[in-house]
Amino acid sequence: MSLLVVKALCKRFGGLQAVGNVSFTVAAGSIKALIGPNGAGKTTLFNLIFGALPPDSGQVWFDGKQTDGWKPHQVAAAGMARTFQHIRLFPKMTAWENIAVGRHVHSRSGFLASMLGLPWTRREQRAVREKALDIMRFLGVEDRADVEATSLAYGQQRIIELGRALACEPKLLLLDEPAAGLNMRETSEMAKLIARIRDTGVTVLLVEHDMTLVMNISDEVLVLSYGEKIADDKPLAIQKHPEVIKVYLGEDDA
């Protein structure tokens, strides 16, 4: 069953075709990777799926609902979470508070209840903190809970951002270059972590440049070039795909 269905999605920026007529599906419980050279439209495609950008045409179906045209917070409430290519942690907030923001859609204290500090909001508050700490334990960073998130080492910031997305308890997790800026050891740990997340039942769609990571953990790989889909297949088949090889290695200058 497909958790995400993208149909003929198009987005132009002025004269530039950023995403042109891209269609694909992501099966529930799988990891799908989105690869392609710089400027291929990967992040734009992410933004279209998440509602951060409105598509010019085409449809996005998530979990049986047509979500194109929705705002990001509505998409998030429907069960999608994301990380960013350039880490977007909340400064001046501790690591656990950053992760606690991810609990937003699963808690309900509003302005009035929060100001009055009603018993049920205090209970909810404690539950949110416990959940955030649970996630930090799952990620192995529980000792960083009270540190200001943006003062952490780069690799740990990536982990906290991932934790924040996990706190949403998403059905679909969108990871935009989760291994960017990580060293080899951190990259392989990130790969294991993503596989572990998939094993908890979360479907993953990721953009990544690190081919070892992509080929090791993905069930399917989608290749974009100049905004268009050129291949969508199993990792092994992708590695032999003539079009993909051409895009990545360049054509013979013959």
Place this chain on the structure above:
Amino acid sequence: MARRRNLPIVVLALAVIAVHLASAAAGKPQYLTQLTMAGYYSLVIVGLTLLMGYTGQISLGHAGFFAIGGYTSGLLTTYNLQGGGAFLSLLRATGLLIAGKDLYGGDLLVMRPWAACLIALAVTVGIAYLVGKPVLKLRGHYLAMATLGFGTIVYKVVLGSSLVGAADGISDIPAFPLFAGLAVTGKSALRVQNYYLAWGLVLGAMALLTNLIHSRVGRALRAIHGAEDAANAMGVDTARYKLHMFVLSAALAALGGVFLTHYNGGIGPSEASIMKSVRYVAIVAVGGMANLWGALIMGVLLNFLSLRGSFGSYDDAVFGLILLAIMLFAPDGLLRVEMVRRLPGLGRLRGRAP
């Protein structure tokens, strides 16, 4: 955690009592008058601190909301409805109106202060909503300019309309009776009671707002400040949260405006002036932006000195200078949470790990 958060509230309550006793012992009860007024201005400042320091949305129009509150309540409690009409008799039947005599013995029919106060708050909330909805889509300088425009409009309207006394403002605004003989009035017989009333309101506001900061909503507001797109992606309806915070801070400003207007028995256009808005922003900045207690302390200190006339005719210039100096030399404000954390023995309080 909750108990630790209540500690500053208790300290503030004790400080309020201590200041009263000290002023009585020193034979300077008149200080309480300026502290009462400073308390009402503090309501504007703590609300603005949440909007600017925590949510990251600047407003150069908060004197406008203060004035809308004060002017609405002032106008309704002084405007003579004597005359007739079916609507008026209906109003009269609801008990919202009160009859009296004016200075020259003529019949006077005006609105009761509590009704006027509620209407003033409702009007401010409505205006804040209508202004905030489109304006909060703007960011940074653009938001600053748009709110400045709003503040200018309010100032020019109250300055230009004879209905609210134009340049003279509204005077002879009646006391605002609350309960058990307590009334918001500048009469020296009720000076101490009014001091405690004002600071009771400030204490209440501080208790509510400190709760808010450490809640789900507070985290969402701080997240909007830090990375709005990421907050939105985490499910925070950023437009709605910004608007609610804007309206809440406007309502607090209006509350301060209503009470101060009845306390002073009048209000003038200077309360709506841009310089007042700049003053509020300067105080939030000097208090440390995202520092509710810093803003409160600096607000009381600076407003008290200003009301005592310590800055003479350079009053507005002093606040301009403060803003300039803070932005140049201490953009994080004078009173910073980090400073408290660095004090020996207090480092553990906020749990700053090494």
